Amino acid sequence: MSEDLLTFFGRFHPLWVHLPIGFLVLAVLMRAYGDWKKSERFSEAISFSLLLGTVSAGIAAILGLLLSQSGGYEGNLLDIHQIGGWATVLSSGLAWWMSQTGQKFSKKVQYTVLGLLLLVLSVTGHYGGSLTHGDDYLTAYAPFGEKTETEARILNSVEEAILYTDVVQPILKNKCSSCHRPGKAKGDLLLDSFESLAKGGENGEVILAGNAEKSELIRRVTLPESHKEFMPAEGKKPLTADEIKWISWWIEKGNADSKLLLTQTEPELIAWAEPRLNLLQTSTQQTSKADTAQLAGLKKLGFRVRVLSHENGALDVVLPEEMAQGKSAELIQSLIPIKDQIHWLSLANTGIADKDLAAIAEFTNLRRLRIENNPITDQGLASLQSLIKLEVLNLNGTPITAAGLSNLRTLKNLQSLYLWNTGISSTDPALNQWEAGKVKVVGDR
Amino acid sequence: MSHHHDAPLRSSNPDLHEIEKKMDRRRFLTRTSLGIGSLALGSLMGMEKIFAGNSLVTPPSPESVLADLGLPHFMPKAKRIIYLFQSGGPSQLDLYDYKPKLVDLHGQELPDSVRDGQRLTGMSADQSSFPMAASAFKFQQYGQSRAWVSELMPKTAEIVDELCFIKSMQTAQINHDPAITFFQTGHQLPGRPSMGAWLSYGLGSDNQNLPAFIVLVSKDAVQDQPLYARLWGNGFLPSQYQGIQFRSGKDPVLYLGNPENYDGKDRREMLDYLKSLNEVQHDTYGDPEIMARIAQYEMAFRMQTSVPEVTDMSKEPDWVYELYGEESRDPGTYAANCLLARKLIEKDVKFVQLYHQGWDQHGNLPGGIRNQCQKTDQATAALIKDLKQRGLLEDTLVVWGGEFGRTVYSQGTLTADNYGRDHHPRSFTKWMCGAGVKPGFIHGETDDFGYNVVKDPVSVHDLQATILHLFGIDHERLTFKHQGRRFRLTDVEGHVVQNILT
Numbered sequence: 034m035s036e037d038l039l040t041f042f043g044r045f046h047p048l049w050v051h052l053p054i055g056f057l058v059l060a061v062l063m064r065a066y067g068d069w070k071k072s073e074r075f076s077e078a079i080s081f082s083l084l085l086g087t088v089s090a091g092i093a094a095i096l097g098l099l100l101s102q103s104g105g106y107e108g109n110l111l112d113i114h115q116i117g118g119w120a121t122v123l124s125s126g127l128a129w130w131m132s133q134t135g136q137k138f139s140k141k142v143q144y145t146v147l148g149l150l151l152l153v154l155s156v157t158g159h160y161g162g163s164l165t166h167g168d169d170y171l172t173a174y175a176p177f178g179e180k181t182e183t184e185a186r187i188l189n190s191v192e193e194a195i196l197y198t199d200v201v202q203p204i205l206k207n208k209c210s211s212c213h214r215p216g217k218a219k220g221d222l223l224l225d226s227f228e229s230l231a232k233g234g235e236n237g238e239v240i241l242a243g244n245a246e247k248s249e250l251i252r253r254v255t256l257p258e259s260h261k262e263f264m265p266a267e268g269k270k271p272l273t274a275d276e277i278k279w280i281s282w283w284i285e286k287g288n289a290d291s292k293l294l295l296t297q298t299e300p301e302l303i304a305w306a307e308p309r310l311n312l313l314q315t316s317t318q319q320t321s322k323a324d325t326a327q328l329a330g331l332k333k334l335g336f337r338v339r340v341l342s343h344e345n346g347a348l349d350v351v352l353p354e355e356m357a358q359g360k361s362a363e364l365i366q367s368l369i370p371i372k373d374q375i376h377w378l379s380l381a382n383t384g385i386a387d388k389d390l391a392a393i394a395e396f397t398n399l400r401r402l403r404i405e406n407n408p409i410t411d412q413g414l415a416s417l418q419s420l421i422k423l424e425v426l427n428l429n430g431t432p433i434t435a436a437g438l439s440n441l442r443t444l445k446n447l448q449s450l451y452l453w454n455t456g457i458s459s460t461d462p463a464l465n466q467w468e469a470g471k472v473k474v475v476g477d478r
Numbered sequence: 479m480s481h482h483h484d485a486p487l488r489s490s491n492p493d494l495h496e497i498e499k500k501m502d503r504r505r506f507l508t509r510t511s512l513g514i515g516s517l518a519l520g521s522l523m524g525m526e527k528i529f530a531g532n533s534l535v536t537p538p539s540p541e542s543v544l545a546d547l548g549l550p551h552f553m554p555k556a557k558r559i560i561y562l563f564q565s566g567g568p569s570q571l572d573l574y575d576y577k578p579k580l581v582d583l584h585g586q587e588l589p590d591s592v593r594d595g596q597r598l599t600g601m602s603a604d605q606s607s608f609p610m611a612a613s614a615f616k617f618q619q620y621g622q623s624r625a626w627v628s629e630l631m632p633k634t635a636e637i638v639d640e641l642c643f644i645k646s647m648q649t650a651q652i653n654h655d656p657a658i659t660f661f662q663t664g665h666q667l668p669g670r671p672s673m674g675a676w677l678s679y680g681l682g683s684d685n686q687n688l689p690a691f692i693v694l695v696s697k698d699a700v701q702d703q704p705l706y707a708r709l710w711g712n713g714f715l716p717s718q719y720q721g722i723q724f725r726s727g728k729d730p731v732l733y734l735g736n737p738e739n740y741d742g743k744d745r746r747e748m749l750d751y752l753k754s755l756n757e758v759q760h761d762t763y764g765d766p767e768i769m770a771r772i773a774q775y776e777m778a779f780r781m782q783t784s785v786p787e788v789t790d791m792s793k794e795p796d797w798v799y800e801l802y803g804e805e806s807r808d809p810g811t812y813a814a815n816c817l818l819a820r821k822l823i824e825k826d827v828k829f830v831q832l833y834h835q836g837w838d839q840h841g842n843l844p845g846g847i848r849n850q851c852q853k854t855d856q857a858t859a860a861l862i863k864d865l866k867q868r869g870l871l872e873d874t875l876v877v878w879g880g881e882f883g884r885t886v887y888s889q890g891t892l893t894a895d896n897y898g899r900d901h902h903p904r905s906f907t908k909w910m911c912g913a914g915v916k917p918g919f920i921h922g923e924t925d926d927f928g929y930n931v932v933k934d935p936v937s938v939h940d941l942q943a944t945i946l947h948l949f950g951i952d953h954e955r956l957t958f959k960h961q962g963r964r965f966r967l968t969d970v971e972g973h974v975v976q977n978i979l980t
Contacts, residue, residue, distance in 0.1 A: 257973065258954070273552065337684050337826060342950055343548040349557070351684070351826060376553075377873075403869065427869040451869040475867055 036103070043100030047165060050093045050158075056086035057125055057154055061147050076132070083129035090125050094118040110164050117157030124150040187311050191303070194295035197227060200306045201283050204276050205230070208265055219266075227291040242289035245281035273344065275305060308345075327371060334367055341376055347398075349377040357383035365392050372396045379403035381427070387413030394419045405429035405451065411437025418443045427451040435463035449473045549680050550950030555914025555980070557684070557873035559677070559945065560819045560830045562858060564850075565658060566703050566837030569884040569899050570907040571928045572613045572847055575645055576626035579926045580612035580886065588887045592929050599652055601840060601889065602900040608887035610927065611897040614844045623918030630851040633859035639918040640862055640871070641909045642978050646922020646931040649882050649903045649938050654703045654838070657881035657903065660938055662709045664967040671713030671958070672721065673942060674829040676967045679712075679719045680956045681949060684826040687784035689722040689777060691829040692822055697726035697810035698853055700836030700846075710831060714960040716766050718773040721831060724818075726810030730789050734782050742782075749775055788825050789818065802860040805853070813857035820864055823874055837880055841890045841898035862911055871912040875948055879908030886927045905931045908941070914948045914980055921978050939972030947974040 060082035067075040097118055101111060128146050131138050162171065188194055205224045213224040213234075222234025233239045239250040246252075253264040254272050265271060272280075279302055287293045295306055328348075331338050335356030341347040348371065352364060361383040368375065372395055380389075381403045387410055393402070394416040402423060409431040417423070423444050434456040441447065450472055457463070459476030467474050571577060588608040597603075615628040621639035634641075651657035656666035663670035671679070678690035693710045710721030724730035736742040753772050760768040791809070798817065799806050806813035812834045819830040834854055839846040858878065865871045883906025884899035905924045911917070923933035943953040946967065953972055957964040 337686075339682065339684060340550070342550050342553040344552050347553060353685075377557075401872065405869065425869070425872050427872075429867070429869060449869070449872060451867075453867045453869075475869070477867075 039099045040103035043096055043098075043103050046093060046096035046100045047161075049089070049096055050161065053086050053090035053093055053121070053125070054154065054158060056082050056089060057121075057150060060086060060128070061151060064147060080129065080132040083125060083132055087122065087125040087129050090118070090122045094122050110160050114157055114160035114164055117153055117160060120153045121150070121157050124153055191307055191310065192294070192296055194306070194310055195291075196283055196287055196293045196295050196298060196302075196306075197291045199310055200295065201280055202227070203309075204272065204280065208270060208272050208276070211269065212266070231289075231291075240284050240289050243285060245285040248281075248284050251277065251281050251284065279305065331367065331371075334364060336364070336368075346374055347376040348374045350375050351379040352383050354382040357385075359384065361385045362389050362392075365389055369395070373398050375399060377401040380407070381405045383407065385409070387416070390414075390416040393417070396420065397422065399423055401425040403427040405431065407431055409433065411440070414438070414440040417441060420444065422446055425449045425451075428455060430454040432456055435461045438463055438467070447472050449475065452476045547680070547956070549956065551952045551955060552950050554948065554950030555873070556875040556945075556948040557913070558823050558826065558828050558830070559875040559877065559949075560823060560861070561673075561832065562816075562854075562861075562876065562878045563658075563661075563831065563833045564837050564854070564878065564880040565705060565833050565835045566654070566839075567657075567880045567882045567884055567901055567906070568837040568850070569613075569839065569843060569847060570645070570905070571884065571886060571899070572615055572843065573628050573631060573851075574626065574643060574907040574909075575883075575905075575924055575928050576617040576628070577612070577886075577924075577926060577928045578617075580610060580928070583610050583927075584612040585609050585892060588927070588929070592925070592927050594930075596904065597652075598885075599901050602885070602887075605889070609892045610886050611888040611892050611899070614895060614897075621918060623920065625918070625920060630848060631855045633856045637859050637862045640866065641911045642915045642917065642919040642921065643907060643909045644921045644936050644941070644975075644978065645905075645907045645924060646933065646935045647879070647883070647906045647908050647938075647941070648931060648935050649906075651882065652901050652903050654881060654901075655706075657901075658705075658709060661881050663713065664939060664942055664969050668706075668708050669713055670965065671715045671719070671967075672708075672710050673945070673967060674710055674721050674831055675712045675715050675719040676956060677829050677946075677949060677951075679715050679958070680946075680951055681828065684828060685784075687780040688788065688822070688825055688827050689781075690827065691719070691721040691831070692827055693721040693723040693831045693833070694815040694818060695723065695726055696812040696815060696832070696834040696853075698805065698808075698812060699834050700849075702836055702838045705833055705835065714965070715958055717770040718777070721829070724789075726815075728809050730809075730818075731781060731785050734778075734785055745779065749779055784825075788821055791817070798864070801864060803856040806857060806860075812854050813860075816857040816861040820861060820868075820870070823865070823870055824868075839884070839898060840900060842896060843884075843898050844896060865912065873913050875913045875915065875945065876911040877908065877945070878911075880906070882906055886929050902929075904929060910978070916978055916980055919978060921975065934975075934977065936975055937971065939968040940975055943968050943972035944975045944978070948979070 060079050063075040063079050063082065067073065067079070097115070101115065124146065128150055131143060131146060159171070186199065188199065194200070209224045212219040213222045220234040220236065222239065223229035223232075230240060231238075233249075236249065239248065241248045253262055254277055256263040258271065263271075282298070282302060283289060283293070287298065295303060295310075328338050328340075331350070335353065337351040337353060339349050341349050350368060352361065357364065357380075361380065362385070365380070365385070368378075369392070375396055376398055378393075378396065378399055378401070380393075382405070385404065385407045390404070390409065390413040393399075393404075397419055399420050400422055402417075402420065402425070405427045406429065409428070411433050414428075414433060414437045417426070418440055421443060424446050426441070426444070426447060426449070429451045430453070432455070433452075438457070441450075448471075450467060452459075452464075452474060453476055455476075457476065459474075464474050464476070571580075586609065588610050593608070602608075613628065615630055617626045617628050618635070619625065620627055620635040621637075623639050623641075625638040625641070625643060627635040627638060649657055649660060651660050651666050659668055660666045662672045664673075672691075674691035674693075681690075683690035691710065695705060707723065710723065712718075712720035722731075725732065752775065756768050756772050759765075760772075789809075791807075791814075794817070802817050803813045805811045806817045808814055809818075812832070815832050819832060822830050834850075836850055837847070862871070862876060865874055865876070883902040883904075885902040887900075888897035889900040890898045905928060921934055922931060922936060924930065925932050946953040946956065953966060953968045953974075957966045959965075
């Protein structure tokens with residue numbers, strides 16, 4: 034028989050398997066019904082049904098074997114399904130033999146065998162289903178299953194975003210509504226709408242406009258996790274520090290106003306919330322995480338890449354000195370597809386020059402940049418103006434001068450600037466205004 | 479023997495064929511009813527993760543482990559850590575915890591109300607009197623933070639504005655072995671993974687060419703209390719996560735060079751074939767230690783080039799040796815280890831663990847501690863300065879301290895210029911510095927006797943939770959299932975000390 038023909042027959046497996054399930058379940062039901070009615074009149078039908086079940090299960094198992102050999106199926110699920118299939122054949126065969134042999138078995142034994150048969154059948158069926166439809170097919174929409182995070186409503190632009198509806202509510206929905214929702218409402222508290230949130234629960238109001246600290250909602254989520262009143266309870270995923278911070282902001286500074294627009298709040302909050310909004314044209318690219326294949330590719334090129342946080346997919350990328358070897362310009366180009374995910378970048382000792390920094394100018398999400406010990410001059414620094422989120426900049430061992438520093442004026446978030454071994458003396462007056470602006474400048478020893 | 483092994487392994491070797499067919503009792507039981515039953519139940523209840531570590535499940539790759547655990551859980555501040563472990567229990571009363579009132583109380587009996595019935599060690603419990611001893615050393619305030627430092631640590635005094643002192647450390651252990659074990663593994667009994675092993679398990683390695691966790695033990699210390707490899711062991715974690723101890727000498731890792739008359743050219747091929755053999759074994763038995771062994775062979779191969787490179791001190795200019803002290807020219811000393819630690823950190827080694835023994839001054843404390851400080855003070859301060867100017871303190875955490883403190887009362891006779899101090903777990907000082915920790919900050923306070931903590935106590939688990947937090951790890955969610963229970967570094971305790979974080 035050719036392999037194609039085997040596959041052809043194998044593919045009847047998903048159809049055929051329903052046959053033994055029907056026969057066997059029917060047999061068990063007849064048995065139960067008969068015992069309930071205290072009647073023996075089904076016994077022959079039960080035996081026949083079990084025989085059909087055994088034979089059809091055997092055929093199903095053989096077809097299944099053919100199907101598995103045609104490829105595309107492997108792993109634990111398959112192993113279990115396969116063993117389960119044969120176990121079904123054996124247990125149904127055993128049940129049939131017991132039903133027709135002259136020997137008398139106690140009810141206990143008979144029920145055990147039938148129970149086992151049902152169990153094996155269910156397990157096998159479940160794994161078969163998982164193989165065909167994916168392992169979360171059954172649980173994905175089950176009431177107890179983990180659902181994927183609810184998508185926020187779609188917006189055309191940031192201007193439309195409402196702080197409560199598009200930022201606060203999705204957090205509450207995500208973290209709280211598994212218990213505080215219509216149908217469950219723990220503590221008589223619903224968190225599915227502004228009205229119900231404002232109404233509070235059995236212990237009264239949970240938010241106090243203008244006073245986050247006194248708000249029960251904030252108090253409960255900021256308790257030590259071990260506290261019995263800590264929310265979310267039962268080890269569910271707690272709110273992150275940022276989430277708490279901005280909900281508090283909404284209650285306190287935003288006066289718990291359900292209509293307040295996001296753009297009427299403060300820049301830091303907007304910056305935090307924007308990538309979390311469901312914007313239409315967007316920058317979904319910006320927030321999407323780099324996929325593992327991309328990262329593996331970069332590692333092959335010699336980069337050290339690691340995920341800084343699974344919360345936001347931020348990356349730390351290092352180009353080691355020994356891998357750069359005069360290829361740094363072209364290696365930097367290979368980072369461009371993931372430039373928005375890179376928060377920390379080190380190109381120290383890689384021989385990059387001013388023109389390479391022009392490429393870095395697009396890496397606007399950078400928080401920490403190490404470009405020390407490279408032939409970078411004042412001109413190159415001009416490219417860094419766009420990196421407004423930069424917090425740490427290491428320019429040690431570069432031939433820059435105090436004049437070049439004026440290029441960095443735009444870096445409002447800068448906290449540390451390293452200028453050791455540069456053309457800038459640590460007593461240079463140009464540094465005074467930096468230090469006055471609370472930037473830590475580390476110069477010569 | 480042929481140098482080409484293109485044929486698929488499984489069919490090529492009859493011995494392996496036999497092994498593959500073998501089914502022992504354990505395999506039979508796992509493969510049949512028990513296995514199916516429990517797996518089915520687990521799957522139905524959506525608890526597949528419980529079976530991580532079950533031999534039926536192929537051990538996942540380190541990256542996928544991290545992704546599964548969602549590590550790091552949030553944005554980290556620290557990328558690497560240097561832990562300067564001062565083994566033996568340095569006397570906080572003679573270094574950082576200045577207690578001026580003791581001068582007047584010198585020689586007086588420790589009030590019972592202060593000791594409060596605390597159990598002492600067998601070494602001083604039967605003393606007929608417990609005379610309090612003021613420090614023989616002068617203290618002075620330094621820097622903008624006005625931190626008190628004794629004259630024993632003149633160089634550290636220069637950098638206090640970088641340091642975050644925790645004066646309220648507490649431990650549950652009163653003897654060296656359990657106390658160090660507690661600090662390094664989160665439990666006083668041996669067998670748990672060390673903090674470095676947890677970090678390298680939880681975060682992987684940044685530089686594939688060097689171990690993520692390297693241990694350096696000073697050769698120039700008084701070796702009064704022993705150290706054991708289990709303090710940097712992997713416990714029940716796969717063994718590739720254990721710390722690698724570099725030898726204290728010219729050749730930090732032995733046998734990295736090729737033997738005589740062997741050019742090493744076919745080593746890659748040899749290792750590849752060995753790896754494929756090991757993989758067949760792993761497929762057969764599912765023992766995760768086989769994967770660990772493969773990883774270790776590969777690491778050793780890469781270390782043949784990376785270790786000589788990173789330990790090459792010839793390119794360090796003279797001013798560096800002047801900064802760290804002349805002893806730093808002698809490999810294996812504390813000073814040289816501090817310098818090497820900086821070099822390893824530059825190569826993105828995640829965890830460098832230094833040990834310096836000899837702080838166990840039960841008697842003759844003034845002389846002993848002076849000697850200890852002379853060996854360590856300059857290099858410790860130099861390391862901080864060096865890391866700072868290079869910008870490495872931004873993402874490197876440095877921790878200094880021992881396993882417990884020392885008593886205010888003198889062990890043995892108190893004389894005009896001599897005293898000893900016994901182990902004291904109730905209060906002692908540690909400092910942290912760098913990534914994400916407040917510089918020039920003092921956390922916690924002890925009473926006038928330096929005996930009890932009166933403000934903001936920090937437990938060993940709190941410190942561990944805080945260190946993990948700085949690495950972006952929620953200490954309650956970095957767990958490993960072993961013998962039916964999920965374990966974590968902080969056991970069932972630990973709170974992040976938010977107050978010391980920037």
